[in-house]
Every structure is written in structure tokens, then in C-alpha cells.
Amino acid sequence: MTKIVSKALSMGDDVDTDMILPARYLMIMDESELASHAFEDMKPEFRKKFETNKIIVAGRNFGCGSSREHAPIALRKAGIKAIIAESYARIFYRNAVNQGMIVLEAENVSSLVRDGDDIEVDLDTFKVVNITKGVALPVREVPKFMAEILKAGGLVNYLRDHKDEW
């Protein structure tokens, strides 16, 4: 069973894609360069925190705004391993899954997790535990075909091998 354990990085509601990655960097194709600008305007201190807090815990409507897939790419490349939010903007959600980024929905998660809590995500079942508080988080089940895209590491890998099933 593969698991990720890392500290939570707390964020609020309505984190938009301009906060995650400002549009002035959209003409960049290099993933590491994108990652170096993640949250640059809103929370420049996050860049340092990404080294230890690799699981984002957020409120409602995470990733609202633009369709830029650069946003989940920048987060993935910056070291973020999973995002657990109360809800997502749908384009961001699709883009994150397509980038192999684990995105989970959990009701009230912002009140169940404090910044810095140790979080464990099971990569086979997508169940999540707040180790610090010793409680399981009420994560919604990941639809089967999305789990397959995640396990393939994203849509590019998935489609390379599964064109007939698309």
C-alpha cells in the first residue's frame, strides 16, 4: 500500500488561478520555471513552505477562474502531492486529475485540519487521515475512471495506453 504523509498547508475559500499562477507567466512552457512563480503575488512565503507542507487543504471553489492547466502543473512541480478541498472549480478539478494531481473533496475539511497537521493519503484507496488529530477525513469517493487516470499519472499517460477505451 502506497501512502503519502506530509504536513497540511491551509488555504481559504475561492483560491483562484491568478493567485496560483499569474497570467504573466502563461507563455512559459518549462514546468520548473512555472513552479518557481506559484503563489508569487498572494503568498510568496508558500514557496518555502512547499518543502515541508505538501498537502494543500482548502475551502470552497478551489481553482476558480481561468482554464490554465499551468496552475496544477506549477503546484505539482513545486512539490504539492495532494489537494483536499471542500469543493473545486470544475476546470481546475479536471486539469488537476489530468496532471495526475490527487484532488479530493471533503466536507468541512478546513475546520477538521489545521495548518501544519500531519496528513496521510492512501494512494490506493484515496482515504485520508489527519494523524495529528487521529481522525479520518470524510473524503468523497473518487470515480473509478478518474482513479485510473490518477494512477496512470495523468491523462497523457492514460491515453497513451488506453485509446480504445476513450
Added chain:
Amino acid sequence: MGQTISEKILARASGKKTVSPGEVVKANVDILMVNDVTAPPAFEAFEQMGFEKVWDVDRVVVGLDHVVPACDIKSATMNKATRDFVRKQGIKHFYDVGRGGICHQIMQEKGLVWPGMVLVGADSHTCTSGALGAFCVGVGQSDAAAVLGTGRLWFRVPGTFRFEVEGALRSPVMSKDLILHIIGQVGADGAVYKALEFAGPAFERMSIGERMTVANMSIEASAKTGIVEPDRKVSDYLETRFNIQAPLVKSDKDAYFEKKWTLDASKIEPKVAAPFRVDNVKSVSEVEGTEVDQAFVGSCTNGRIEDLRMTAKIVDGRKVHERVRLIVAPASMEVYSQALGEGLLGKLTEAGAIICGPSCAACPGMSNGILAPGEVCISSSNRNFLSRMGHKDSKVYLASPATVAASALNGKITDPRVFA
């Protein structure tokens, strides 16, 4: 149980009789659109997926709009990669610098979208084309690549919110004021995963361009799509201009709507969305007098001929305030030519405005009107997020072209009715 417009379109596209909200379907996509920001990564992902030929060269639209003409070597290199791919693949609908304009505008102007279609676009404002009665959704580069290779994509069928709008907007109140009012009511996350449906006498009175402004901003309530119930105006437009006959897909009388709103357009007042949220909607009177440095009329929300006519009418014979730059960017070459023919560009430049080439211009903060620390812009565009149009210490107020024009003249946020 009857079906909504979205349900009918997704059922047809996935070969089913009916579909229900929440159900996941695999649907055939009628047309795919990508722009200068999303095309190169989508083309790269397409190749990495192991595809060789795009699924249908006649169903792919490529429009350069975010930063055109190229403003630096990075954007020039990306545009070149796009052109190379387009030529190699033989993609038919390619709109290069000077031939098209904002991708959502060319979908309508070139007759590429009509009622009942499934349009997938690698741009969040793809919902704009819902003004023609199509199911239009924004995606990212990976989904766009999957469609390029297969012509298919999965969708979760959305539930529908219906807005019935009675009465008529009282000029210079514009359809922008109506949609800002609606977003203020619904909230920035009020419509996550939902389809918005707009109908009623107020919409029947609107031009297709005015309807596009409303459909365009559906995404700002986090909706999946926004569709204006199509009518004779849409079918006449498509038939006279492109000889396209498409049946109008409308909701059944007994369709299920998760929520229903009834509004009276005649009661809508000029609105703004104050920084830094699109649902931070106020009446202009609440922020009147806020000083502005820049005023922008343009974008996929409000860069059409109706918007330029209103702006020119308000500034005609007057001067833009000495402290303010008024930037006007027509949404397309067609809008540009029409505005030139109608004498609007002359009126605007006489007043002190600068006219940019058709593009997204100042809206995404990538060129043509980037804000410095501390600056304030009143803008006819669609987002006022932190650092959207430039420095993180700048501010954007969203408003109608009429309010932008009036504010440009006074140097501070102004109710356009004082000039009308």
C-alpha cells in the same frame, strides 16, 4: 420528465435518449477551439499521447488572441509553434494576427457555432458561445489534446439553474449590469458544476452580442456553461449570413430546474464588481467618486460593436480626463472594421482614447494596459482578481462599457446616466 437544453444536447452527443444530472457521459464533440496560450501545450500533449493526425481538420479552430502581435520572444516562439502545427496538420480554421480576433468572438462571426452543438474550448470563457444556444465548456490543455486526437470527451451532466428575465434594460444600463447583478446574487461559487439557462423577454430583446456578454460571465459564478435559450434572432442570423439551418434546442416545459430566478430587467441599475472578487457586486452609486488611472473597453465580455457604439456615444465631443488612459480594444477585425466604418474610432480617438488591435488586450494582464502598483482600472472585462491586470497592489473594478466611458471622462467612477 422533460429535459433541459444541456441535457438534450448531451443526450444527443452521447447517443442516448435522455440523460440525468450527475450522470457521466462520453460525448462526441462537434467543434474544438484553442488559443495562443493553450494551443502549444495542447499540441505537445497530443503528440505525447501518441496521436499523429487530428481527428477532423474541419472541426478544430485555432485563434491567436491573448498576446498578439507577439510582445516578446517567448510569445513569438509559442505562436510559431502553433502555426507550424496548424500547417502540418492542415487545420482549416486558423485565425492568425489580423485575420480573426478573440477566439470566442470568431466562433460567432465565422459561423462556427450554432444551437445544439457541443463546443469544447481550451479557455474558461468558452461559455460565451452559449449565447447561440450551444453547450460550450472550457477545459485545459490535456482535455483539449484528448479531443484533438479522438473527438470525444467525458462530461458530468450538470443540473440547471434557470433565469427568466422580464422587461427591458433601460439604456445606458447594459447586459453587463444584468449579469453582474446575477453573479452578485448567485455568488462566485454559487453555480459550481451547474448549467445556467437564460430566457425571457429581456433576452429576446437583446442582440446576439449583448447575449454573449451574459453567457460569457457564467464562469464567474463557477458555472459549467451558460446558455441563452435560442430564438428566431439566432436562426435568422445563421441562415442569412452562413446559410446554416439548425433546429433550436429549448428546454421542455416540464424540465427540472434545480433553482429558478425571475428578474425584472427594468429594475437593474448600473453595477460594478469591486476588487478582488467578481461577486463583490455593488451599485455604481456605492463606489461613485473612486479615482481611476485607466479605463478599458474590450475583451470577450465587452469588445463588440454594441460596446464600442455605447462608448463612442458617451465620449463623443468630450475629452477623457487628463489623468486617465482610455484603452479600447475591438474584439475582432470585423468589429474593428465595422467601428471604423461607423466613425466610432474617430470619435474615440478625438476624445483621447487609444485603440489597440483586436486581442484580449489589458484583460489578462499580459500586454496592452498592465497596471503599476497602486493604480486603479475600471474595466469592461470579466475578472478583478488580485494581480489579474498587473501588479498585486493594483485594483480592477468591473463595469459596463457605459460606466467605463463615463468614468474615463470624469476621472472617477461615475454613473453613466449623467451623460446619457
